[in-house]
Amino acid sequence: MKVLLINGSPNEHGCTRFALDEAARVLNGCGVETELLNVGREASGGCIACGACYKTGRCVRGGGVNEAIEALNSADGLIVGSPVHYASPAGGLLAFLVRMFYAGASGFAHKPAACIVSARRAGTTASVDVINKYFTISQMPVVSSTYWPMVHGSTPEEVAQDAEGLQTVRNLARNMAWLIKCIKESGIEPPKPDRGARTNFIR
Secondary structure, three states, rough: EEEEEEEEEOOOOHHHHHHHHHHHHHHOOOOOOEEEEOOOOOOOOOOOOOOOOOHHHHOOOOOOOHHHHHHHHHOOOEEEEEEEOOOOOOOOHHHHHHHHHHHHHHHHHOOOEEEEEEOOOOOOOHHHHHHHHHHOOOOOOOOOOOOOOEEEOOHHHOOOOHHHHHHHHHHHHHHHHHHHHHHHHHOOOOOOOOOOOOOOOOO
16 A cells, blocks of 8 residues: 655755655554655646647656656555645646646546645645645545644744644544555445536536
């Protein structure tokens, strides 16, 4: 069993990474492997709507997006970490996620997913809502915790003092390990969705 961790912070060893490392430590303790990808400094750019990924399942712009698709295809769960910038997730991460999910989401269905956001003060719940939408449109069960998955602080040392935030991260990691094990050990095949209906509201 394995969980892919995506660090969307341009500061690879900052507050977001501190929280992801805490989640990884707990997952590893529960017998779940982890893999970390740092994507916050990648000049990924957004989707250009070329449609090539419909045929290949990969983004023609390449880079870490395709690496992340491959990694998640072979993983059992996903945690996305992001700092809060202007009360939203980091812009570079959002561009990355748009391309990653547009190209590869057909292989992500029914894999538990969660996000962890990091802020000095505000914008956390709005950022959680934005990231969770990538999961819910892709049939990925969203893993919950005992509070919204966020940590506060301007430095990793300050995040280390956020006792409740880190407690929430640890509980989220335990819940993810539990849900992955439930899915893997049940032997029940996931449902197949209906496809084909697309309703436009302007005709």
